Amino acid sequence: MATETELRKWRLILGGQQNDGTGCALNISDTKMDNALEALYDSDRRGGLGASSPNVSRWLGDIRNFFPNTVVQVMQKDAIKRLDLTQLLFEKELLENVEADVQLVATLLSLKNVIPDKTKDTARQVVQKVVDQLMKKLMQPMHQAVTGSLNRSTRNRRPRHNEINWHLTIQKNLKHYQPEYKTIIPETRIGYGRKRTSLKDVVLCIDQSGSMGTSVVYSGIFGSVMASIPAIKTRMVVFDTAVADLTEELSDPVDLLFGVQLGGGTDIHAALSYCQQVITRPNDTVLVLITDLYEGGDVAGMQKKAIELTAAGVQVVVLLALNDEGAPSYDHSNAQFFSDLGVPVFACTPDKFPDLMAAALGKQDLVQWAAREEIMIKK
Numbered sequence: 320m321a322t323e324t325e326l327r328k329w330r331l332i333l334g335g336q337q338n339d340g341t342g343c344a345l346n347i348s349d350t351k352m353d354n355a356l357e358a359l360y361d362s363d364r365r366g367g368l369g370a371s372s373p374n375v376s377r378w379l380g381d382i383r384n385f386f387p388n389t390v391v392q393v394m395q396k397d398a399i400k401r402l403d404l405t406q407l408l409f410e411k412e413l414l415e416n417v418e419a420d421v422q423l424v425a426t427l428l429s430l431k432n433v434i435p436d437k438t439k440d441t442a443r444q445v446v447q448k449v450v451d452q453l454m455k456k457l458m459q460p461m462h463q464a465v466t467g468s469l470n471r472s473t474r475n476r477r478p479r480h481n482e483i484n485w486h487l488t489i490q491k492n493l494k495h496y497q498p499e500y501k502t503i504i505p506e507t508r509i510g511y512g513r514k515r516t517s518l519k520d521v522v523l524c525i526d527q528s529g530s531m532g533t534s535v536v537y538s539g540i541f542g543s544v545m546a547s548i549p550a551i552k553t554r555m556v557v558f559d560t561a562v563a564d565l566t567e568e569l570s571d572p573v574d575l576l577f578g579v580q581l582g583g584g585t586d587i588h589a590a591l592s593y594c595q596q597v598i599t600r601p602n603d604t605v606l607v608l609i610t611d612l613y614e615g616g617d618v619a620g621m622q623k624k625a626i627e628l629t630a631a632g633v634q635v636v637v638l639l640a641l642n643d644e645g646a647p648s649y650d651h652s653n654a655q656f657f658s659d660l661g662v663p664v665f666a667c668t669p670d671k672f673p674d675l676m677a678a679a680l681g682k683q684d685l686v687q688w689a690a691r692e693e694i695m696i697k698k
Contacts, residue, residue, distance in 0.1 A: 395417060637663070674688075
């Protein structure tokens with residue numbers, strides 16, 4: 320025999336009316352929750368939310384009251400898709416009440432050219448809010464992973480006096496402490512080695528076709544973080560059927576994201592050709608190509624450029640996605656080509672990306688790294 324709580328849950332799941340076999344009556348709060356769900360998921364029967372801004376605004380308030388933020392974000396996304404509620408993004412008052420997340424930012428960026436002038440400032444504030452949240456979350460792990468990798472790569476065991484890393488040298492030689500002299504004999508010296516303004520170059524080459532929206536957002540954030548690390552020279556290139564270099568915008572991730580044109584075709588050959596032109600230190604360069612590999616341009620040309628880049632010493636990594644959802648649909652034939660070339664091909668979540676870059680900058684075997692992190696290499 321089902322309990323009253325179980326019947327209530329089934330009543331909300333089934334949606335009432337002809338679907339309801341529970342005989343369970345809802346209280347006032349549950350009725351409002353049921354109406355909010357019905358307006359979205361039974362819109363063909365009830366007429367949805369309609370075109371009225373007050374109705375939409377009321378519905379946004381209701382779902383924020385009844386559901387946690389993660390569920391609210393899913394319902395907002397479903398409302399835009401199922402009910403074509405682009406008015407969520409076009410009216411200042413409504414946009415202020417939307418629960419902001421990466422998916423919403425990607426949607427805003429794809430529609431930025433048609434958003435009314437009265438809403439553009441609010442849209443920018445929404446993007447700024449999400450960017451600030453992501454920068455706070457991702458900056459420290461990225462700095463720690465990347466600078467740690469670079470420091471390890473520049474250490475040497477025969478440093479000059481002014482190059483000695485005294486903290487690590489003392490740690491390494493604690494076993495040689497001489498109590499009678501109250502000192503440590505530094506049998507092994509560890510130094511930072513020869514320092515340069517830029518130890519490594521990183522090129523983020525990002526597919527800005529519509530399916531890559533959230534990957535573009537995360538890439539922009541990480542690009543801005545890496546651009547703030549003096550030991551790395553970071554360049555950001557985005558492409559569809561044309562190629563745009565957004566490196567000058569890396570100091571302001573919001574400006575950078577609004578410089579992206581989400582949607583359109585894909586010309587990976589043109590993007591790799593441009594990257595090849597701007598790479599000046601191939602042996603010290605990591606090229607991260609973020610794309611689902613659906614080439615709409617010259618497939619043979621794309622493959623030739625990939626061969627030339629790897630032969631020159633560039634460490635190429637292909638990410639099919641950089642988001643929380645995992646790998647999207649991708650071109651298996653092109654993925655196999657890159658894999659056969661020795662280029663790792665996989666999807667990466669944002670939390671793994673700092674360690675990925677640290678491994679790449681340290682010239683580790685990324686296939687082994689992916690195996691340790693339980694990331695599946697695509698073939």
